[in-house]
Amino acid sequence: MPIPINRxxxxxxxxxxxxxxxxxQAWPAHPIKMVVPNAPGGLSDISARLLAxxxxxxxxxxxxxxxxxxxxxxxxxxxxxKAPADGYTLIAVFDAHASNPHLFRNLDYDGIADFAPxxxxxxxxxxxxxxxxxxxxxxRELxxxxxxRPGAINFAAVGPGSPARLLAEYFKLAAGIxxxxxxxxxxxxxxTDLVSGEVDAMFATVPSVGSHLKAGRLRALAVTxxxxxxxxxxxxxxxxxxxxxVAEAWVGLLAPAKTPAAIVERIHxxxxxxxxxxxxxxxxxxxxxxxxxxxxxxxxxxxxxxxxRWGRVIREQKIRIE
Numbered sequence: 001m002p003i004p005i006n007r008x009x010x011x012x013x014x015x016x017x018x019x020x021x022x023x024x025q026a027w028p029a030h031p032i033k034m035v036v037p038n039a040p041g042g043l044s045d046i047s048a049r050l051l052a053x054x055x056x057x058x059x060x061x062x063x064x065x066x067x068x069x070x071x072x073x074x075x076x077x078x079x080x081x082k083a084p085a086d087g088y089t090l091i092a093v094f095d096a097h098a099s100n101p102h103l104f105r106n107l108d109y110d111g112i113a114d115f116a117p118x119x120x121x122x123x124x125x126x127x128x129x130x131x132x133x134x135x136x137x138x139x140r141e142l143x144x145x146x147x148x149r150p151g152a153i154n155f156a157a158v159g160p161g162s163p164a165r166l167l168a169e170y171f172k173l174a175a176g177i178x179x180x181x182x183x184x185x186x187x188x189x190x191x192t193d194l195v196s197g198e199v200d201a202m203f204a205t206v207p208s209v210g211s212h213l214k215a216g217r218l219r220a221l222a223v224t225x226x227x228x229x230x231x232x233x234x235x236x237x238x239x240x241x242x243x244x245x246v247a248e249a250w251v252g253l254l255a256p257a258k259t260p261a262a263i264v265e266r267i268h269x270x271x272x273x274x275x276x277x278x279x280x281x282x283x284x285x286x287x288x289x290x291x292x293x294x295x296x297x298x299x300x301x302x303x304x305x306x307x308x309r310w311g312r313v314i315r316e317q318k319i320r321i322e
């Protein structure tokens with residue numbers, strides 16, 4: 001049976017399309033807000049503030065950074081999920097975006113379905129460091145120590161959902177070992193205790209431990225990226241010891257779901273151009289970060305893979321928000 005054709009709809013369709021195109025072409029007409037779900041100085045905050053001037057210049061409107069820390073980034077993320085899908089509200093999420101759905105029982109947003117991916121902006125490894133008194137010169141040697149004395153090695157970590165904690169639990173699974181995780185309220189006091197020898201080991205960002213490594217106050221055993229990083233020449237990867245152990249800190253740019261495709265494409269294209277600037281790339285490299293500038297589809301796949309990876313670790317290690 002032939003499908004009936006609504007001639008009035010056909011006649012109106014070009015007008016609807018023209019109106020949609022006109023709206024997209026008029027965008028942006030005023031400043032764009034980029035929400036950062038952590039406090040100033042965090043990874044997504046640094047990334048957003050480095051990107052904003054170049055992206056805003058290309059879009060023709062300033063990018064206003066708005067920090068909304070709290071509850072591991074979930075408060076800010078929920079607010080953006082409910083924001084108008086008009087391209088005027090973006091969010092620079094970080095790696096907690098992939099672990100939060102498994103840590104918080106009653107999130108009122110879906111980390112995948114409620115957002116339109118724009119681009120993976122940057123990524124970078126964390127580094128496994130130990131106090132010099134620890135008799136291990138490699139990650140395998142540290143695992144051997146932990147295997148010989150279960151629970152004796154103390155790992156500093158910041159909260160149940162922090163990268164340091166999740167990477168430590170991932171280490172337990174990959175190496176089949178056990179050690180004691182010592183929780184801290186912030187990365188700074190954790191690092192202070194590691195340098196003083198109060199704890200033995202920690203996964204940390206490259207910039208945070210650079211001066212300690214140069215001074216010999218800490219020893220780097222391995223990085224968590226798939227390949228070695230130029231930021232730490234000669235330091236091997238965890239992946240070499242335990243194939244598949246790959247995890248990086250990252251920042252991705254998202255818009256609310258149903259943001260018009262033309263607007264998402266415009267933001268993406270201008271973000272890619274901004275990230276290609278050699279000076280900006282150098283500034284990110286100084287933070288131990290590699291610029292990525294992925295497609296929206298690649299960011300979507302990245303988030304799904306990361307969400308699955310950390311879901312497994314969180315379930316198997318029974319990690320809970322305390």
